[in-house]
Amino acid sequence: MASPKPLHGTELVDCARANAKQGIETAAYQCGYGEDLNKFAQELRQACEEMNLQVKELSELITEQDLILQLGTGEIIAPDTPSEL
Template sequence: MAASTPLHGNELIDCAKANAKDGIEAAANLCGYSGDIETFERELHLAAQHMGIKLESFQDLVKTTEVPKPIGIEVAPDTSTEL
């Protein structure tokens, strides 16, 4: 659901990260900036700077939301009492 007013600060960063995989237009819309991509990006950079986060571009958010693929296999007991 899109925000009724433009988000700022932590809320903006969280919303942008959560919607980064859908693209900048979708993220801007859902964060309350409608089609104003320029303002969305500017506010996103300001929020990141305020939080001490290095954010070169919106694509940096896409990279941080990707889940790494697990390597190897998991070895675990069949039950909590049997190995």
């Protein structure tokens, strides 16, 4: 669900990261910036700087963990039953 108002700070970075794989247009819309890509990019850059993140492109917000989860190559290790903890 898209934000009804433009996000800022950590909320903006979190939302942008969650939508980075879908591209800048989708990320801007979901973060409340509609079609104003320039404002979205400017605010995201500022938010990243405040968090000491060195990000030049939206795709840099996608972490290795995100990619592993997307590929589904992780192996789940768990006991067969709750009593086998």
